[in-house]
Amino acid sequence: MLIDQPLGITCVFSDGSRAAFSLDGLPNPLLDRQLATGLVDVIHPHGIADSAGTVNHYAQAIRGMVRTLAAQRFTGGLDQLRRGRLAEYPMGCSGGGRKACTRAMVEAFGRASGSLADGVLELAAGRNFNVQPNHHALPPYSETEWQRLGDLCRRLVEESYAAHRQALTAVAHGQHPDGADGLPRIFAGCWPPSDR
Template identity: 30%
Template sequence: MAAQLLEEPARLVCWFTKGTTATVELPEQDNPQLVRDMANGLIGLIHPHGQVDAESSVREFVRATRLFAAAMAKRGHVGGAAELTRPSLVEQLWVTGAAHESMIRRMLAAFDQDTQALRPEVRELVGGRAYNQKRRRDSKPLLPYDETVWSQLQEVCRTEIQEAWSQFRQAHAAAEKGRDPYQHGWSYENLCWWMVRHGPENAVSLGQRVGWTPTMAYHRMGRGADAQRACTALFPSPSVVIAYQLLFGAYTGIVPDGIADLSVEDLEWAGDAAMLVNYLKGRTAEESVTLSPRAVRLVERWLEHSAVSRRFAAQTEASELWLRHDYTHVGVWWTGPSRHESIQGWVRRARLKGSDGKPLRIHRHSIRTSFESHRDRKNWFGSGRGRIDPNHSTTAHGSRATTISRPRPPRRRMRWRRSWRRPRAIFCVRRFRRLC
């Protein structure tokens, strides 16, 4: 069994082929029976029964379920999937996005395949053509970033990582000088001391420990500025993790889904300074790559940077490589890939511009393409092999390229003609005398 539905609270426990597990809570605010029926359908879509084989995909299906159940509750539907009617379902699917409409149809179809509980007209609707067709992407290949943009992107990532690392070291040094803030005041050093020992906090959560209201906590802690500064310095934020992930992709060329799904166990030391990374590529299978020295230094820096965070996260979350904490959600840990909206917000804050002068549009597959393009160009630059067609072997074209590059010696035609005419003239005179 790849997934199981548990109660109190309602949640899905999933096991994936790469050896990881995930527990996803189900929303029960609206239509709890409909949510459970769709969750049972989702179980039939998870590998090996279906093609869903990642925690992020399961969470997106659950999100579609939550939105669908809430929307159907507003339309007056309070029962399970068996009570769905064709008119109400048509109205809801018509205003749903293409991705969520496909998920809803798939979950309902999988639920009906096991139970045969849907009405005949609803079953026909679920198996029919989607109302919102997914837009086809442009078939043009992704172009690599030019030299200026590529260098600027890496420099911005390195700058943000260096600033975050400097703040982390300062906060860690301040924690060694601090004391209990509840007895010695709410200074920056005392707040760092507390968070290193008890995990991330904000002004509200710190005040709740002694019965303060948010207004009292903000007044006594100076609006909580020191608490926010200490928390973001000790526990890397999503913005810092975006910089680490982009720079790691620029250094290694690993596919984006392979980078996002890395865990600490996927890192293997092959000596004192060499590291081997095993990652899963969705289109093929498990692959491995030996990191370059600068990529090894980046991973070492990140493991040390996130060491404090791993002490307070759950075991399943702490085992993931890209662990991050958002100050606005104290105690909530995030793993996996960064959202596209977060990356573009990071680009706007960093003021990154593309070759057209507009904000740079980050496409993580373009980073892999740029890595391979610049790596190949670096290997061929300044070499005599640059005159050979790179689509053919150097063995077949090596001699030809060498011959063409050498200048031919000038031909001495006048001397050759003179040496040829003289013997011919002598031969004709002798023949004439013989005839006479």
Template identity: 90%
Template sequence: MPTILIDQPLGITCVFSDGSRAAFSLDGLPNSLLARQLATGLVDVIHPHGTADSAGTVNHYVQAIRGMVRALAAQGFAGGLDQLRRGRLAEYLMGCSGGREACTRAMVEAFGQAGGSLADGVLELAAGRNFNVQPNHHALPPYSENEWQRLGDLCRRLVEESYATHRQALTAVAHGQHPAEGGWTPRIFAGCWPPSGR
């Protein structure tokens, strides 16, 4: 198996798709139960089950585990993910960086989807939208010729419609009267000016 969770001392070893190996220690954290459950979720995030496929990427997840366990322990939380309430998780995630939030969400979600016990609403929160928006580091694919054609057609149509509305406004100005002389009359531009009976 490419990724193995080790209990004594708590840690994780990985073999990536390029054949490289890495080991990460989670020993000595103040809440070993929470650390182990998050690491259980991490196993499903790592290749071949998930997309994490390098030591650097897995290290981000390991740092997220350490950060969450230490932060919650400092608040007096000593339970596992099954005792973590939605509100406390949301509070923690809101205080994280975007990257750490994304890593934590992925591990909590993977733990829940693998059958791990979670409190009501925690899986939905983990699977939901990030509080901290992450920038997109990947270049977007170029438009196809068909997409460029549609974009150009749309732009031309919008310019033509905008210019037609501009011309209608100029026509309306030419037929306008001062309200003291002509009274208040609402004008609705629907392609017909001036109004009938004028």
């Protein structure tokens, strides 16, 4: 839940735990509040942030973005943020976590308010500049997928082994096409080495 005075967020997570985060006192209160509004939609039960540690990363991302843009004399809100400035900000951040958090909050605010400049929502929702490692376990294969995977592996092994056996048979019964002794004609008379 968003708290207005002083600006902050209070959360209740799926395990029943609670946390509160202060976002007050930043140099651009409008941008600060709009990012916090986006953060509310990223937190459980609306979004995937479901622990105090995760929400703390988002709060740090808000503080970092607001301070950085204020230092660049940006005094507007997310509706005045242009695509170029949004692209510039995460590329100047160190570490991928702050970039991902910022983009998620901008995207959530844009989807809820519909008041972002042209291209800003698409940039926030688009692919990462740097690929983030997947921190979530992938879903397990179904029994049908395991069966198909096993069948494919067996077929590939059988085909590979059949090709290997054919190659061994060809080597054992083969003769080089250029010479009767199995060596190209350019080596005829040179092999085996003579005692001369």
